[in-house]
Amino acid sequence: MPAKPDPQTPMFRVAYTKLTEGQIASALAKVAKAGPACASPLSDSLRGKSLRIVTDKGPTLSYRFASDRQLSVSENGGKAVDAGYGALVQDHITLIAHLIPNSLRGYAVVIDNRTNIATVFDLWFGGFVDKREVMREIYPGYVDTGKPEPVKRHKLSNRAEGKGFYWKQDTGYETLEYYPSAAYSHFVELTGTGNEMGFSAPSDYLQIDDEFYIYDRWEAEFSGTFTLYVMDLNRQEQIGLRLGFDRLDALDYYLFRGKGEWLGQIAQFEKFGDTNGAVLPLPENAKKGERRVYRPVRTYPKMTREQVAEAVAKNRRVFAPRVGAGSGASGMAVNGTPPVDVLAGKTFTIRYDGGPVMEYRVASADTLSWRKDGGAWKEARYQAWESMPGVVLFGHLLEGEPNHDGHMIVADFDAGLASCFNGYLNTPYFAQEAGARTLFGVLEGQGIPSPGSQRHQRTRELLGRALTWNYAPGLTSMHLYSTPNTVSWIIFTDSGAGGMEWSGSGDFVKIRDGLYFAYWLEEACNGTLGTILINMRTMHDAGIGYHCGEEGLSMSQIGAHARHAGQFDVARFFAKKEA
Amino acid sequence: MPETSEMTEAGTSSRRAFLKGGAIVAAPLAVAIPGAAIAADEREARLRRLEDEAAIRALHQDWLRRVNARTAADALFVDASAAQCLDAAVCAIAPDHAAEAERIEIAEDGKRATGRFTCLIETETRLLPENTFAQMALAQGGGITRTSERREVRANYVKLGQSWAIATIETRAV
Incomplete structure (x- = not known):
């Protein structure tokens, strides 16, 4: 039984x-x-x-x-x-x-x-x-x-x-x-x-x-x-x-x-006067009771650890040009901001509380060397975006790690603080499905101030909010941050109505006033880990997707224009318990 | 488009240029030949041009209708293979009435012509199911992005017997 x-x-x-x-x-x-x-x-x-x-x-x-x-x-x-x-x-x-x-x-x-x-x-x-x-x-x-x-x-x-x-x-x-x-x-x-x-x-x-x-x-x-x-x-x-x-x-x-x-x-995005509620067309030759239902697991391949290792060994694409299928977040950055070279020439260390010590030597706008816990130096392709002056999002894969880790890091060089969404594979349900852990730490390097015991903190300032994300013409979704650890996403129809919706685990970190680092896991659907640095002043994000499938492991840019759809008043339903 | 298929300056003027030229020429004629006597052959040529222009305009409209109805336009072309002249993403073409007027130029021999029509070309692209967003958009019956762009439709025509047919069509950015 x-x-x-x-x-x-x-x-x-x-x-x-x-x-x-x-x-x-x-x-x-x-x-x-x-x-x-x-x-x-x-x-x-x-x-x-x-x-x-x-x-x-x-x-x-x-x-x-x-x-x-x-x-x-x-x-x-x-x-x-x-x-x-x-x-x-x-x-x-x-x-x-x-x-x-x-x-x-x-x-x-x-x-x-x-x-x-x-x-x-x-x-x-x-x-x-x-x-x-x-x-x-x-x-x-x-x-x-x-x-x-x-x-x-x-x-x-x-x-x-x-x-x-x-x-x-x-x-x-x-x-x-x-x-x-x-x-x-x-x-x-x-x-x-x-x-x-x-x-x-x-x-x-x-x-x-x-x-x-x-x-x-x-x-x-x-x-x-x-x-x-x-x-x-x-x-x-x-x-x-x-x-x-x-x-x-x-x-x-x-x-x-x-x-x-x-x-x-929260806001609606249909044209004024449009009150139509039949927003999804019925499937062709629909039978009684049939309608369009998102059933992702039925088509999601289940990979073993061995298959994941083979796929990753075969193909790793890090901020590669978006051609063909399988990058997980490809096409999600037409409205993204261009990467920057502010890290080029910098040398710094990130010490994560209860996590690794990561040392970096950044050679250029897209190449860096890293070493973990004093181990051997390894070269990696990366990209970076400066969402606010002094705050840089960058990401790279950690080749050789048993779970094929990727680090998506927000480094505040003015505050000496860094937070990382550490993506990894070999998770329990589908080995190719990404998992994530949140690491908080300090930045060390020449000219970088010491934050003492201060760290970035998890935040509830996004709780209950809904933000639309326009990635490209015709590609708009909405995030709903429905609980302290849930991100739900809604896909708009052509008429601007909310259509299909799915949800996964998430986490939210406050970087500065108006600047938040968030992730969502596309659990039981596509396995992607999406990470975005949300700037509520420019209403733009900079983000990185981490995805594994039969075609290999990828890291790709996410970027979209935001609109604030509103905020539900739900904080009172969730006891404060996170550190 | 091959250069040889372009109309050259040797081509007869368009209807508008024709009428304008006719007005300029007509003034001294009016002085020289009271009673506005226009030679019969010139009237005939002018009528033929007007008829040709009308036929080409109708041919263009027929082509537009077929593109918009997504029905085959092969029969309008000299060579059916040339009917596949638009990107597969094009789903609609509409005349841009806010743009410069159409220009139809008929060659001196009356056997060839070109047309320039400014149009609004709408394209639709189906998302590839390569991420969750696209998979969901497709699953809900959407996933098609539409864009509209003003472009010039350039057509070359050939007269086959008494009828005009399209030799080539291409579009260019305006």
Whole structure:
């Protein structure tokens, strides 16, 4: 029996059980007739009533509600089946959820009681390779009251984009939920994990009216769990459904109420007047429920240590001209600043606390010699950028190191301080995937002042911020620094809407006021370590990507123009604990 | 483009130059020949040029339509292989009405002509899936960068029987 995953294991590292349809059916059978659990009192507003929900291109559902827990439902005039259900009401919105017994299916229905506009979420297991992943198809419709049908429908909208909430369910489950995209969302589980990591998942946002929205996400590539809620923006309250199997394969099937706290609103980048929420085109010949989902691990080759060693020996490209595939960050520096030669002719030493002593002799604008801990001198190609006067970012590979290390260093020659993001390979999940450690140290050399015990410090000044990065014409993404150690990135669509999103570990170091050194790891997707020195005054970065793949090991420039999209107010949710 | 295919100064003037020249020439003629009697052969030549220019203009419009519709333009060319004259990244061409007017020059023999048209040329480039950004952009149905540039379309035409065909087309930076 495989070991149960540690709650602190990031979602993209959990080897979720490949549940069979039989296992899923067995679990659903236990709850389908009883209905969803709920920690709050369920609504009895439907008891004794009948409802006919007509959808535009989907099913017609005829309900009879015998009690506040039991209903019968007929799909498209078919034979009625009895099922357990639950309903919650938030102001003028009712949410109903139930399964269809003896199936892998169920429905969630959201009704606006003022307008009789309704939206049906057709939910099912078994529709994807991973059977545990809950699929959904959304059908706009209305409640048939015998009167003329309403003209409007709840519709996909980008009007929720850019918002963020802290939510606490009646179950005690707490999350930070960011909506930086019109097609994805980013969530941080504050309960139970303790690892302060954020994750990204495909989502839908439907506007009911100006203050009520329907949100859903399914944790694709993770547990496959589906979450849906109606959020009341002004009251900061939610009613919702959670359906799926958690990382321990226990079934979550419950309705919840939640209370929230507003985290803020960041900028949107669509044209004014554009409120379209269907921002990602459906795949060609899309089947029911299919949509575009970023599933990187399925195509990411898994290399062994031996394969990595072979690839690195075969090809190392350090700031090489960008031709062909595989440099990991290639093409990400059209808007970068040109490298500088300020280090040429300099000799200096960096002593890292608890780390190596690195000595440097810099021969030219792109060649230096280094030695580690008094060992043999080795020559390396490097490049450097001076982001602020006296502050230089430079990077080089450490040939001969067993884990094929690369150092990306910010050296402040005016302060005598240096910080290094030490990239390395041979990491536990994919050997070619980069890992990183942060080293703090001092610079020693002629004319360089001694900082004494002062060091660069980790910072939370970037926490909650979102910065867009335009690397080249048509190549713009946004970083969201969602936790003290998470970087999430969102890829814009052609219309400027936030599209796909993914996330990885990160770290943030303050170099000077307005100057920050950050990294992100493209974990479980491409394995690149991205490091950038962010200048919040010039709104420009200088950066270095460190990447290994079957084509070899590379180090390449990153550079982009920035825009500040805003900052979510989340510092209070993360206890200060880093050194 | 081969130099021989360029129109030379020996070529007959463009429509605009033709009309301008005609006006200059016409003044003394008007004095010399009251009643504006223009020789029949000159009227015929002038009409033929105007018809040729109109035909070339229509041919150019047809080519533009086909480029923009991404349909084959082989039939408009003397040699079908010359129809592949644009970079594969070109996805649209539009006349630049803010630029200098088009210039069509017909050779003296009436068998060859050149056209100069300032256009806005739009290109689209599909990202290579060589980094996470590009992989995600492609996965979401995007990953295509578009740029627009003002360029001069230079065309050489040949008259085959009663019809004009395109011999070559190239674009140059303006």
